[in-house]
Amino acid sequence: MSHESQALSNQRRLESGGDMDGRWLRFVLPLGSIAVLTFVFLPGGTTPALSQGELPRREGVVWRLGVPDGSSMEFAPASREKVAFRVGRDVPAKDFPAEHRASMSPNPPGETEDSPYTITFDLETGTPGPSELVFDLIYPAAAPDRIKIQVNAHQGIFPVRPEHKVPIDSSDANAALLAKQRLVVPIDDAWLRPRDNRVTIAPLGISRLEYDAITLRRASSPNAGKPSVNATVFFVREGGELKEILELLVPFGEPFKSGQYRLEIAGQEFSGPLDGAGLDFGTLRTEVRVPAFAKATEVTLAVTLPPVPIICETTSRGRLV
Numbered sequence: 001m002s003h004e005s006q007a008l009s010n011q012r013r014l015e016s017g018g019d020m021d022g023r024w025l026r027f028v029l030p031l032g033s034i035a036v037l038t039f040v041f042l043p044g045g046t047t048p049a050l051s052q053g054e055l056p057r058r059e060g061v062v063w064r065l066g067v068p069d070g071s072s073m074e075f076a077p078a079s080r081e082k083v084a085f086r087v088g089r090d091v092p093a094k095d096f097p098a099e100h101r102a103s104m105s106p107n108p109p110g111e112t113e114d115s116p117y118t119i120t121f122d123l124e125t126g127t128p129g130p131s132e133l134v135f136d137l138i139y140p141a142a143a144p145d146r147i148k149i150q151v152n153a154h155q156g157i158f159p160v161r162p163e164h165k166v167p168i169d170s171s172d173a174n175a176a177l178l179a180k181q182r183l184v185v186p187i188d189d190a191w192l193r194p195r196d197n198r199v200t201i202a203p204l205g206i207s208r209l210e211y212d213a214i215t216l217r218r219a220s221s222p223n224a225g226k227p228s229v230n231a232t233v234f235f236v237r238e239g240g241e242l243k244e245i246l247e248l249l250v251p252f253g254e255p256f257k258s259g260q261y262r263l264e265i266a267g268q269e270f271s272g273p274l275d276g277a278g279l280d281f282g283t284l285r286t287e288v289r290v291p292a293f294a295k296a297t298e299v300t301l302a303v304t305l306p307p308v309p310i311i312c313e314t315t316s317r318g319r320l321v
Contacts, residue, residue, distance in 0.1 A: 060218035062128055063087045063121055065096060068136040068213040070168045070180070072098035075211055079115070087121035098210050102144035102203040114148070114202040119214070122195045131192070132219040133185040133199065136212035138165065140175040145205030147183065149282075152198055154191050156282035158183055159249070160205070180212070186224050186253060186281070187216075224253035224281065227303045229263060235292060244293075248286040250303055255280045259305035265290055266297050274305065 065087075066074040075098035085096045096117070103112045133149070139162050149156045162179030165172070172178055203209055227250045234245040248261060259274035270288055 062123070062131065062216040062218070064213060064215040065092045065119070066136075066211060066213035068134075068215070070138070070165065070212060072138060072210040072212055074213075079208065080117075081115055083117040085117070085119050087119060096211070099208050100201070100203055100211065101208045102205045104204075104206045112204075114204075116200050116202045118198055118200045120196060120198050121216070123192060123197065126194055127189045127192045128218050129189050130219045130221050131187045131189065131216060133187060134213075134215040134217060135181075135183040135185070135201075136214075137181045137183060138210040138212050139177065139179040139181070139207075140172075140210060141177050142207040143177075143179060143205075144203035144207055144209060146203075146285075147209075148200075148202040148204055149185055150198070150200040151185075151187055151191050152193070154188075154280040155278060156185065157279055158185065158283050159285035160203075160209075186219065188253065188281075224251040225283075227251065227261070227301060229288070229299055229301050236289065238289065242292045243289045244291075246288045246290055248288050248301075250274060250284040250286070250305075251282070252276065252279075252284070252305055253281050254305075256305045256307075259303065261286065261288075261304075262302045263288055263290070264300040266293065274303070276305070 065085075066072070075092050075096050076094055077098060079097050079099035079101045083096060085092075090096070096119075100117060101115050103114050133151075135147075139160075143160045143162050145160060147158050147160060149158060160181065162181055165178050165180035167173040167175070167178060227248070230247045230249065232245050232247055236243050236245065246263075248263070250259075250261065256274075256276040259276065261272055261274060263270040268291070270290060272286065272288070274284055274286065276284065
């Protein structure tokens with residue numbers, strides 16, 4: 001077989017996600033004034049997603065796609081419009097893409113359409129009790145704004161909150177906006193059933209994300225967490241006054257239609273609505289604009305989500321600028 005034919009054969013294997021024994025990765029290596037196209041074969045391409053019986057039980061893992069090692073190498077190349085993946089039958093290296101396009105299209109600009117990836121799974125030993133989905137994500141460029149996650153009939157929403165990622169290879173090193181996130185999604189055991197559970201993921205906003213790993217594991221309790229207010233590095237000028245944009249995060253584990261937050265800072269009160277229409281769980285993110293303070297300032301936060309009364313009222317000290 002000629003070099004050209006071999007390269008074409010390897011490229012086809014790469015595009016299909018692998019062959020019967022593994023998958024091929026393509027590298028372009030610059031050598032002086034020429035570039036050499038190199039293929040590296042990774043064995044084990046037909047290994048399905050690991051189920052409960054194949055993982056160390058001490059980890060509490062029910063199933064896992066990929067390995068949380070900072071790389072999306074275990075998944076199939078590129079992205080797809082839709083994905084239907086079954087744990088225990090399908091193979092991440094062939095059937096679950098590494099990339100996931102967000103809902104907003106740059107061409108034509110402004111058009112939105114979800115690109116849902118669905119994972120179907122059975123529970124070998126019945127419902128595992130309180131559990132959580134852990135998404136280890138990579139953002140090689142601009143990140144989406146939110147991630148919509150549906151667990152069977154329960155609809156949730158979570159904010160994208162990128163943090164610094166250490167490059168692990170040359171591809172990472174060339175990504176100017178490289179970031180990562182570990183998103184933990186609490187799952188109520190009442191939401192799960194013995195067979196045919198479905199988790200659907202859809203990033204909202206621009207750009208894309210990459211998957212490092214997706215894990216379903218046991219949790220001590222389905223705790224959604226407590227509301228918090230966080231300083232940012234963003235400021236705006238309104239009416240001649242410098243204001244800081246604070247990030248308000250409100251986790252919730254039960255449906256509500258409308259709620260309210262109240263923030264007290266240095267004797268001033270800021271309040272606003274919280275919209276939970278159509279949602280069963282998740283974390284709401286809201287921006288609050290407050291006067292820029294030059295020293296450590298006391299902050300009091302109260303959140304009300306009817307029919308639940310005030311679920312959090314905390315006082316903390318921190319520099320807001």
